[in-house]
């Protein structure tokens with residue numbers, strides 16, 4: 503599989519504090535890549551720098567060869583690097599299906615006015631979007647919730663719908679910030695399954711911040727370990743389990 507994203511020597515400094523120090527890694531198509539590290543390691547800063555919410559002080563973020571570093575969050579999302587936030591904000595009064603359709607909106611030709619005026623191409627586009635949203639919900643085993651109001655769903659279900667909405671536009675890269683935090687064991691398993699399917703069946707490259715190490719070990723293909731703004735290890739699950747620097751710096755024993 504080819505590299506989708508190449509992060510090279512990325513650095514972020516906040517007036518005197520180096521929050522991210524010369525971090526490099528790659529993300530392949532269909533790969534689940536976890537980023538772990540103790541509090542203050544720089545994980546959120548890394549996500550913010552990749553998605554444009556903070557401006558990197560140095561380095562590059564190449565998406566399929568094109569450098570996105572320093573562009574606005576909106577431009578980076580348009581290029582296909584999408585992220586979810588811990589409280590992503592679905593439209594609570596809309597149904598699950600309608601929320602997913604809002605994620606397709608950018609791809610759907612035909613303005614609201616066209617739809618209101620009943621113009622044929624707009625109606626066809628709307629029907630196609632509806633069918634596509636259903637397919638996506640089915641792929642994520644959420645189709646039975648399609649007509650529920652988003653505001654009536656549990657927190658975990660809302661987070662799943664937010665992920666479905668985020669991937670509705672087929673972004674090549676998805677950044678997930680602690681998707682499983684606070685979920686029940688059942689919802690957590692469902693979330694893991696969804697992450698695997700997005701990578702395995704849709705080929706999305708997924709970058710995942712997660713504190714629950716056992717969850718990371720069960721879902722990630724490769725793990726980037728950070729401490730104090732630096733990359734301290736990078737490798738497959740067995741490699742990371744054996745890595746001395748990780749055991750010492752992250753897990754706290756020598």
Ligand SMILES: Nc1ncnc2c1ncn2[C@@H]1O[C@H](COP(=O)(O)OP(=O)(O)OP(=O)(O)O)[C@@H](O)[C@H]1O
Pocket residue numbers: 516519520521539540541542543544545546547548
């Ligand atoms: N906007 C900011 N201004 C100044 N310092 C910041 C800012 N954002 C983060 N930092 C600092 O940068 C360092 C890295 O923080 P960051 O939030 O990226 O770590 P993290 O690994 O995500 O931690 P956690 O697991 O606690 O969320 C910390 O020392 C933090 O205080």
